[in-house]
Amino acid sequence: MSNPDPISVFRTEAAELLEQIESGLLDLTRNLADRDQVDAVFRGLHTLKGSGAMFGFDALAAFTHHCETAFDRVRKGEVPATHELVSAVLSAQDHMRALLETPNGDHDAVSAALLENLQRAVDGAGASPAAAIDATGASAGAEGMLREWRISFCLPTNAMVNGTNPLALLDELRALGECRIVADTSAVPPLEALDPREIHLAWTVTLKTAHGRSEIEDVFIFVMDEMTLEITETGAETPRASATVVPAAKPVSIVPADPGQSAGTADAKQAKPASAENVRVPAERLDEMMDRVGELVIAQSRLTQLAGADADLGLRSVSEEIERLSGELRDTMMVLRMMPVASLFSRFRRLVHDLSRETGKEIELITEGESTEVDKTVIDRLADPLVHLVRNSIDHGLETPDDRVAAGKPPKGRVVLSAHQTGGEVIITIKDDGRGINRERVRAKAEASGLVQPGVALTDQELLQLIFQPGFSTAQQVTNLSGRGVGMDVVKKTVEALRGTIDITSRPGEGSEVALRIPLTLAIIDGLLVRVGRGRYVIPLSAVEECLELSIEEDLRSRGRSFISLRDSLVPFLRLRELFRTGTQPDPYQKVVVISTGTERVGLVVDQIIGDHQTVIKSMSKLHHDVVTFSGATILGDGSVALILDVAHLVAAGQQQEAQLRAAG
Structure with a gap:
């Protein structure tokens, strides 16, 4: 195995240092007199400068030296820490990233402008009289x-x-x-x-x-x-x-x-405790190992099927042992891929800080449930959608301080990012205490764009979901933050690609809340294997509520209305045999699998429920990217392929069918 490239290792460690510096600067904005944070930022800048010079990043070292000098003066009490100084170093820190990624680029003009801004911030801070006296006395x-x-x-x-x-x-x-x-x-x-x-x-x-x-x-x-x-x-x-x-x-x-x-x-x-040993592993190696575990699970499924058809007790014993070990290996691998959402939420502190200065709004960012863990792939893909949602909350939702005071609210607005796990999914919520969504404006914009015909009745949830349509925006003018109708449709597409759903609620004058329901993992899931006609399909087990039997009499009686009565409530259902056009006759005793996403429920009529199945998810080819009924495929123990049903799409289809039946009735 080849040794890691020292430059690559330095870039990784430098990126971590820059994140630590940014975190320290943002913490400093809450308490400018925090000496510990001042020292932490100074140490980070000092380390980055020294390491950069050691690895030949001379431009980075020279630029960082000026920021280090500014914080050294703060540390020694020569100048006080101010919001202007912190903002200047934050801007400089962004430039350090550019110097890290492209050390040979033409950065002179940007460097000069940022250093001039930094000097103005330092000069504007001045030296406090007490600090000057102390410094003079010490000198x-x-x-x-x-x-x-x-x-x-x-x-x-x-x-x-x-x-x-x-x-x-x-x-x-x-x-x-x-x-x-x-x-x-x-x-x-x-x-x-x-x-x-x-x-x-x-x-x-x-x-x-x-x-x-x-x-x-x-x-x-x-x-x-x-x-x-x-x-x-x-x-x-x-x-x-x-x-x-x-x-x-x-x-x-x-x-x-x-x-x-x-x-x-x-x-x-001797008494110094040994520090915890951590090993840095590239994400690509984890992905490769996950693929190997997936292949092992498929092979184990094949072995279990062969052992079940053989009378050899020794083979069955070995099969059960391999099944246990592969299950433990799968669980261990899942844990290795899980990351706390704190790594995702921490990125938005800087975003909110910058938007607060840009919009003139006072904003407080609150994060909850940061220890909730999600698959690393989910973390990576959710970064951009959450940026759009947070920017949308700040631009459209939160009012200016004067408007908030006039409405009887505190001048500082709140944006809450929270995460919690329920079953096999994690719910990430973005909530603000702003003005809420103007439903009349949304309706007018939708009718003007041809998305809704005038006079057509819509539920509140259907109306609110219109903001996720491509090109939809209720902004009065185009700004740096919003107004072009780009962003919210990207959020919906990304979440649906993760097999997730979006729920949105809003109360006029009180604020809005957007909840993203995302599966915990995208690699291996527990599924319910069913048969429809001659084909076999997998339903994610986390979405399954219960299974019922549908007799021939009930099937005939429900023709034309597609509803079943479930504990005094009507649940719409879809006949998958008709949806997939199998061309086969139904089994005498069909089954209804009730699935749900949040508060919405739909029944799926299948011919047979085969049982639970460890499902290794394989993505669909580019030729099938527009087939929205399925989210992927898996390989069964006998080598055949079973398609994985897209629960979110099927629930939406069921709700649409319910609305059509009610309109016709």
Whole structure:
């Protein structure tokens, strides 16, 4: 197996650093005085700059240096953190992504404009009087006196493997002033057990310097989160004029320590808990492994079928064991592919921040159920639809602060992103407390566009679903956010491609809520295998409510109305034999499989219910992309193909048939 490309690894880690920086900046907007967030953003920028220079991304390192300098001034109290400064660094962070992706591109003009904006933000912030006094006092003290510090540290054993050079850290400390270094060798193992790639030393450094604690901490900024570090000021002060500074060319004095001298440091090193081991795996390898598990499930289904037709008890025993193991492997693989929706929701903090500044609206983003897990493919595909829905809520739903106050609402609007799991699907909801959907305007726009004939009666849900039609928009004018009628139809197509559905509710003056119901996984599902005529089909088990028997008498009695009575409620049903034009006679005792999506229910009439089936989903070919009745196919144990029914489409067809029957009646 080939070694990973270092540049590719750096790009991945740099992208994570940029996400951490963005998250820290957005957290800082809530509390500009949060020192921890200021330090976190500074460390992220410092690490990105150093790593970029190390891997040859000189333009990225040079640009990031200016942002780092700005936050270093904030960290030292020279300038306060302001919303303008945070916004300037957020814009600069977007440019860092471009420098990361295309390091050889022509970015000079954009870089210059962003740096000018950053300088204006820093100059506009100015230095607070208290900070200026503190800085002056500290500087005056530093001019006349040297302070003595005791620095004890030990690095993780794998530090050198990860690229950390202990001698370079000691050289940086020496550059700060006069230092005496003592090495603790008490944790060094015997020679036969020594691994030259590991570090077993600890160090105690006595440093006389005019610099403060922050400059000393900066030496360890790349490894601070993984090491044990203790910095103590001894209190000794020496006039600067009498200080003896170690020349740069003079070698560092390293004195072996007594075994008991630095026992505390060694104990701290031994007592440090081992960090959790995580392995970075490319998504393509997970997809490939999922394909192999799918093939194994198909082979296991074939083995089960053969064993069931054979009287050999040994073969049956092996078949049952393989079935158990393949089921456990499938469940394990599913867990590996699951990701918390927090990774999806976190992207919208920046979007809401930018839209708030662009529209002049005060917006609060609230996220709930971030620990809910969904298949990674679902996470990837839902990113764009959720962007459209959030932008739509902010532009069409939320009012301006003045309008909200006039309506008796708080000036700050709320957008709530939530997720929770129910059965085999996850429901992701986008809710706002804005003005709600103007149904009269939707109706007028639909009639003007020819989507609805004047005077035709529509249910509230049918009327609201019109906003997902291509080209539909109720915006009065085209803006950067909306007005072109593009976006909401993309949401519907994407959700339906994921075998999901969309529910929408709205209350005038109170707000709107859009709920996306998405399957937990798109790879392997539990299905109900049924027979219609000579063909076999799979119904996703998560959508099945119950199964009923439909006798010949009930079948004849329901001709022309296609309803069954189910606990005092009428449920429309579809005869799949007629829908699929099988050309066969119905079985004497047909079955009705009642399926549901949310509050809507439809019955499917089939000839036989064969049983449950682990379904490995295979996508349809491009030639069948317009066949909306089926969402995919699967291979059965005997090698034949069974089509997977698209539940959302069948429910919609049943509801349409119900509306037609009621209109005719």
